């Protein structure tokens with residue numbers, strides 16, 4: 436298994452932390468990474484580290500967290516996709532250091548986090564995450580929550596990846612198996628896995644398969660953030676096997692269900 440696939444598959448949402456601050460070295464590494472990280476949409480996503488106690492921040496689903504990271508982005512087309520893409524890269528970097536996280540878009544007192552993060556006019560702060568070392572054992576509420584959501588499983592490839600048309604399962608060649616495995620294991624709000632990919636004439640077209648209640652005027656569309664996360668795994672996966680990736684917004688001329696939306700197309704060289 437490649438190091439990247441291992442990183443992606445061992446990452447699980449961490450909601451139970453060991454109660455310690457992260458080391459200065461890990462904090463510096465994350466701080467440096469979040470300043471330098473970019474996305475293919477050229478939409479800057481800004482991150483701030485927030486001390487939990489100093490700012491009076493907590494979440495009912497978490498225990499033992501000492502530090503948070505909040506992400507902010509200007510509200511404009513494709514901002515949610517860029518946000519998910521960029522935030523996921525930061526959280527994967529954190530996990531490569533052993534620092535756990537869980538994206539949180541709902542279970543928090545949003546006003547407190549927005550004030551602490553200094554969200555400006557015209558900006559949104561769709562998600563935050565705690566950062567810390569996982570406790571040895573998950574709390575009961577963490578375990579119950581994971582069970583309720585089915586957090587340890589994902590849809591079958593045949594439900595997510597299509598050839599030429601919506602619903603027609605893609606035959607994934609051995610050399611691309613890891614790439615699609617990485618996409619499949621992307622995290623998503625309530626584990627809804629709203630991304631769909633249709634491969635047509637060698638181009639990968641990404642779509643959002645929408646569930647109700649995830650698109651909010653003040654905080655963006657959480658499921659587009661999910662698609663941004665899946666896109667980051669797709670791009671990282673292709674780059675990991677030496678491919679060059681280019682994104683393009685086009686009209687793929689593919690019929691899709693009424694609850695789906697075209698997002699972006701991925702060219703591979």
Ligand SMILES: Cc1cc2nc3c(=O)[nH]c(=O)nc-3n(C[C@H](O)[C@H](O)[C@H](O)COP(=O)(O)O)c2cc1C
Pocket residue numbers: 446447448449496537538539540541542543562584585586587621622623624625626657660661664
């Ligand atoms: C955009 C986004 C928003 C999320 N919001 C919350 C949240 O508000 N509260 C929470 O406990 N988990 C939240 N999660 C975590 C998901 O429930 C979790 O990623 C999913 O169940 C899969 O589990 P895993 O991350 O362990 O693979 C969110 C995840 C994403 C990607």
